[in-house]
Amino acid sequence: MSATSIGTSEFPxxxxxxxxxxxxxxxxxxxxxxxxxxxxxxxxxxxTTFIFFLGSLAAGMIRFELTSPAGxxxxxxxxxxxxxxxxxxxxxxFLVLALPATLGNFLLPLMIGARDLAFPRLNLGSxxxxxxxxxxxxxxxxxxxxxxxxxxxxxxxxxxxxxQVSLVIIxxxxxxxxxxTTGINFIVTTHKMRAPGMxxxxxxxxxxxxxxxxxxxILGTPVIAITLLLVVFERLFxxxxxxxxxxxxxxxxxxxxxxxxxxxxYIMILPAFGIESELIANFARKRIFGYHxxxxxxxxxxxxxxLVWGHHMFVSSQSMYEGLVFSLIxxxxxxxxxxxxxxxxxxxxxxxxxxxSPMIYALGFIGLFTVGGLTGLFLGSVGTDVxxxxxxxxxxxxxxxxxxxxxxxxxxxxxxxxxKMTGRMFNDGIAKWNAVLVFVGxxxxxxxxxxxxxxxxxxxxxxxxxxxxFQPYNIxxxxxxxxxxxxxxxxxxxxxxxxxxxxxAGSNPWGAHGLEWxxxxxxxxxxxxxxxxxxxxxxxxxxxxxxxxxxxxxxxLDEGGNPGGSY
Amino acid sequence: xxxNFPLAPPQASSLAPEYDAVFYALLALxxxxxxxxLAAVVFLTVRYRRGTKVDRSRxxxxxxxxxxxxxxxxLILALVMFYAGAKVFVDIRTAPKDSEEIFVIGxxxxxxxxxxxxxxxxxxxxxxxxxDVKLIMISQDVLHAFYVPAFRTQVHVVPGRYTDIWFKxxxxxxxxxxxxxxxxxxxxxxCGSVIVMDQRKYAEWLANNxxxxxxxxxxxxxxxxxxxxxxxxCHGGTDxxxxxxxxxxxxxxxxxxxxxxxxxxxxxxxxxxxxxxxxITAGYGQSMPVYTKDQLxxxxxxxxxxxxxxxxxxxxSPSASLISESAVPVETSKHNGDTPLATNAIRAQIPSSDAxxxxxxxxxxxxxxxxxxxxx
Numbered sequence: 001m002s003a004t005s006i007g008t009s010e011f012p013x014x015x016x017x018x019x020x021x022x023x024x025x026x027x028x029x030x031x032x033x034x035x036x037x038x039x040x041x042x043x044x045x046x047x048t049t050f051i052f053f054l055g056s057l058a059a060g061m062i063r064f065e066l067t068s069p070a071g072x073x074x075x076x077x078x079x080x081x082x083x084x085x086x087x088x089x090x091x092x093x094f095l096v097l098a099l100p101a102t103l104g105n106f107l108l109p110l111m112i113g114a115r116d117l118a119f120p121r122l123n124l125g126s127x128x129x130x131x132x133x134x135x136x137x138x139x140x141x142x143x144x145x146x147x148x149x150x151x152x153x154x155x156x157x158x159x160x161x162x163x164q165v166s167l168v169i170i171x172x173x174x175x176x177x178x179x180x181t182t183g184i185n186f187i188v189t190t191h192k193m194r195a196p197g198m199x200x201x202x203x204x205x206x207x208x209x210x211x212x213x214x215x216x217x218i219l220g221t222p223v224i225a226i227t228l229l230l231v232v233f234e235r236l237f238x239x240x241x242x243x244x245x246x247x248x249x250x251x252x253x254x255x256x257x258x259x260x261x262x263x264x265x266y267i268m269i270l271p272a273f274g275i276e277s278e279l280i281a282n283f284a285r286k287r288i289f290g291y292h293x294x295x296x297x298x299x300x301x302x303x304x305x306x307l308v309w310g311h312h313m314f315v316s317s318q319s320m321y322e323g324l325v326f327s328l329i330x331x332x333x334x335x336x337x338x339x340x341x342x343x344x345x346x347x348x349x350x351x352x353x354x355x356x357s358p359m360i361y362a363l364g365f366i367g368l369f370t371v372g373g374l375t376g377l378f379l380g381s382v383g384t385d386v387x388x389x390x391x392x393x394x395x396x397x398x399x400x401x402x403x404x405x406x407x408x409x410x411x412x413x414x415x416x417x418x419x420k421m422t423g424r425m426f427n428d429g430i431a432k433w434n435a436v437l438v439f440v441g442x443x444x445x446x447x448x449x450x451x452x453x454x455x456x457x458x459x460x461x462x463x464x465x466x467x468x469x470f471q472p473y474n475i476x477x478x479x480x481x482x483x484x485x486x487x488x489x490x491x492x493x494x495x496x497x498x499x500x501x502x503x504x505a506g507s508n509p510w511g512a513h514g515l516e517w518x519x520x521x522x523x524x525x526x527x528x529x530x531x532x533x534x535x536x537x538x539x540x541x542x543x544x545x546x547x548x549x550x551x552x553x554x555x556x557l558d559e560g561g562n563p564g565g566s567y
Numbered sequence: 568x569x570x571n572f573p574l575a576p577p578q579a580s581s582l583a584p585e586y587d588a589v590f591y592a593l594l595a596l597x598x599x600x601x602x603x604x605l606a607a608v609v610f611l612t613v614r615y616r617r618g619t620k621v622d623r624s625r626x627x628x629x630x631x632x633x634x635x636x637x638x639x640x641x642l643i644l645a646l647v648m649f650y651a652g653a654k655v656f657v658d659i660r661t662a663p664k665d666s667e668e669i670f671v672i673g674x675x676x677x678x679x680x681x682x683x684x685x686x687x688x689x690x691x692x693x694x695x696x697x698x699d700v701k702l703i704m705i706s707q708d709v710l711h712a713f714y715v716p717a718f719r720t721q722v723h724v725v726p727g728r729y730t731d732i733w734f735k736x737x738x739x740x741x742x743x744x745x746x747x748x749x750x751x752x753x754x755x756x757x758c759g760s761v762i763v764m765d766q767r768k769y770a771e772w773l774a775n776n777x778x779x780x781x782x783x784x785x786x787x788x789x790x791x792x793x794x795x796x797x798x799x800x801c802h803g804g805t806d807x808x809x810x811x812x813x814x815x816x817x818x819x820x821x822x823x824x825x826x827x828x829x830x831x832x833x834x835x836x837x838x839x840x841x842x843x844x845x846x847i848t849a850g851y852g853q854s855m856p857v858y859t860k861d862q863l864x865x866x867x868x869x870x871x872x873x874x875x876x877x878x879x880x881x882x883x884s885p886s887a888s889l890i891s892e893s894a895v896p897v898e899t900s901k902h903n904g905d906t907p908l909a910t911n912a913i914r915a916q917i918p919s920s921d922a923x924x925x926x927x928x929x930x931x932x933x934x935x936x937x938x939x940x941x942x943x
Contacts, residue, residue: 077752149749155726156709156751160675244727250710251725284615287628293638315712316723317730320660324653331645338600338641339634345604346633348611350626355616363608370604374597381648383655384590387719390712390747454590455576456716458747461755467743469573544623 113195209274368404393453444480
């Protein structure tokens with residue numbers, strides 16, 4: 001999209017160190033009291049990355065332990081704490097907020113041509129809420145741990161577990177409010193702070209996705225916050241809510257829990273859809289196919305997502321007819337997801353595709369999310385779910401969506417916007433091979449889990465010596481996890497290295513469209529020196545003329561050339 | 568260890584083939600659509616990668632017919648698959664009216680199962696092949712889930728309310744039973760097996776209080792051993808030239824060939840079996856064989872002692888059948904019919920007052936002992 005900025009001549013001259021959001025003040029205090037959405041995004045990026053590696057460590061321990069049918073080193077009690085930690089950390093402290101709070105926080109104002117989010121101090125406050133929540137959660141995990149799984153099913157969590165359930169739940173409570181404040185901030189910002197000419201249907205699809213995500217967050221998160229607090233009240237004061245011994249109903253908890261936690265799946269995946277649309281459009285050099293359908297399918301998923309929670313409870317003793325209704329609506333959600341997949345694929349048609357690292361992640365995403373989405377049909381189908389529910393089939397399915405989908409998109413987006421955030425280019429050759437490594441390692445890790453789940457291996461099992469037929473698949477999965485771990489560690493090194501020795505990126509190293517590429521890299525504190533005025537449609541590429549220019553400039557044909565070359 | 572790569576769980580219930588049909592249909596759909604998407608992505612990416620000489624003129628950005636077709640076709644497929652899945656679900660959830668009921672209690676960390684005739688078992692469920700069985704379940708503490716992969720069925724076992732599943736087993740064998748709802752520290756050990764038996768064996772099993780061989784008291788087991796190792800050949804109802812009778816011996820004073828004496832307690836009786844020549848009863852020689860541990864375990868000896876003790880019992884007690892071989896249950900169960908009731912015939916063979924007529928005719932001496940006529 002082209003934008004006319006008034007007074008671009010006031011940009012500092014080449015070679016001169018520009019004042020940007022990173023270098024205007026180097027003190028720690030300036031970081032911890034900042035109201036700048038870009039700095040807050042960096043704070044979130046550092047803290048969520050740390051949390052992600054903690055959660056991955058737990059995943060590694062799980063995979064190591066499962067190589068042998070009778071366990072390797074851990075006691076069952078410890079194993080249970082490890083998988084619970086993995087789930088709590090990854091779901092509540094990474095997946096539900098990593099994409100919105102880092103990439104979303106950084107890009108939403110830039111993409112709509114705003115100076116900042118609507119409430120900068122609320123934004124900073126949300127990061128502090130997150131940090132308090134994470135600290136409470138981690139102290140709970142260190143001083144006793146929890147053994148309930150991330151789902152906190154009652155009455156085990158409320159009456160039986162002798163672990164730090166209350167502390168961890170209070171941590172989640174805080175982190176939930178962090179998500180809510182971010183959501184409110186995003187919604188208000190999208191409504192009120194779009195640049196002149198930035199109509200709703202000129203919004204990049206990532207903004208649509210963040211908007212839909214925020215709506216889910218502010219509607220759903222209060223429910224989980226209250227529900228988990230009720231668990232704490234039952235633990236501490238024997239408030240009779242969920243425990244049948246006290247007169248409560250354990251299944252009520254599941255309804256309340258999944259009323260949030262199913263939409264939470266869309267909180268995790270919708271921003272990934274948004275990133276995917278950005279990557280596909282920008283690396284195919286073509287406007288996204290069916291923009292309106294992709295945008296409205298996002299809204300449809302957000303709406304329908306609230307009506308399918310019962311598909312987590314087909315065998316939980318809810319009525320048969322309830323199961324049938326929830327199954328029907330779950331099948332309906334499959335349709336907007338399918339629309340997205342087909343539109344992304346169609347975007348490639350007559351494009352001018354550049355296979356740089358973000359695009360490799362984006363193409364990997366299409367493959368993995370397709371498998372993740374289609375295997376969801378087995379679980380949304382009420383009959384087939386009976387055998388598969390709570391087995392490794394479910395584990396594989398949601399990792400295809402959460403890791404194969406969300407993490408692939410996150411890594412793709414991080415690579416794509418890294419030059420914008422840091423002003424430095426990383427080594428794209430290594431990054432491309434890393435994307436392939438993540439794709440292969442991921443499939444090796446999680447594909448065998450589909451089979452072992454179909455054979456009937458329950459999730460959350462420490463031992464399976466009574467079923468040795470599960471072992472070969474578990475060994476394959478653990479081998480794959482090693483490759484996947486490498487694929488997650490490498491970017492931490494080469495991206496960090498680029499900060500010190502990466503070439504300067506320039507304002508638009510990918511030749512991409514979008515307001516965020518029209519300001520310098522890293523952007524100035526106020527994002528834009530002048531308010532941009534939007535006059536053109538979103539993703540306004542012209543693959544035909546681009547191709548002709550390219551043929552004319554033969555020397556640019558070399559793929560290994562500087563990706564920063566724009567033409 | 569040679570690795571197998573099984574690709575499907577065993578099919579052992581009437582629901583399994585029906586379930587698998589829907590599963591494989593979904594699998595075909597998944598492979599088909601994944602194949603289409605991957606083929607399209609690879610083809611388009613290769614064809615339209617940067618710099619290739621292909622026609623890029625008049626690019627398409629929106630096509631209503633295309634959008635509608637990939638909205639409506641998946642929608643129709645989704646509705647069809649919903650219907651197929653729903654149909655299986657209704658069958659899984661609807662137990663036939665005349666199902667046999669078995670009751671299951673889940674508790675940390677075991678399955679306790681009660682059959683209506685009172686047979687109880689833990690972590691193992693025996694069921695007959697070809698019969699509709701309905702399990703009525705409840706949890707004593709936290710949530711559990713009763714999951715038998717080979718039957719393709721599963722339901723949560725909930726505290727405070729009954730849940731149920733049903734199945735009709737179709738293949739004899741032993742199948743995994745898993746708790747599939749995380750329930751605490753030893754969750755992964757809350758598993759066991761479902762054993763599908765043919766109907767006659769199942770009926771016998773039920774009738775024998777859940778044992779594949781008839782259940783024996785210690786004295787009954789001792790009686791069987793007493794006969795099988797040959798004690799009964801010499802130690803009869805009365806003293807003979809070869810050996811004294813053991814009827815009513817327990818607690819009596821025994822006088823030995825060296826003039827000493829002892830009260831016949833457990834210790835003495837055991838010693839007389841293990842080292843028979845330490846104390847030789849006055850009037851007898853060294854004729855008794857020595858039994859090694861392989862021939863008689865400590866458990867056997869305890870059982871034999873229990874048997875000997877009962878031989879001083881009241882005339883109408885089961886022990887009145889002392890030394891009667893026919894009164895001792897035999898290993899090979901005899902039954903005379905095909906109905907489950909046939910197993911009652913086996914029960915009848917367990918020593919009881921029913922057996923005394925045989926005793927009286929076969930061993931008159933024993934009948935006399937039973938009437939407390941003689942003291943050795």
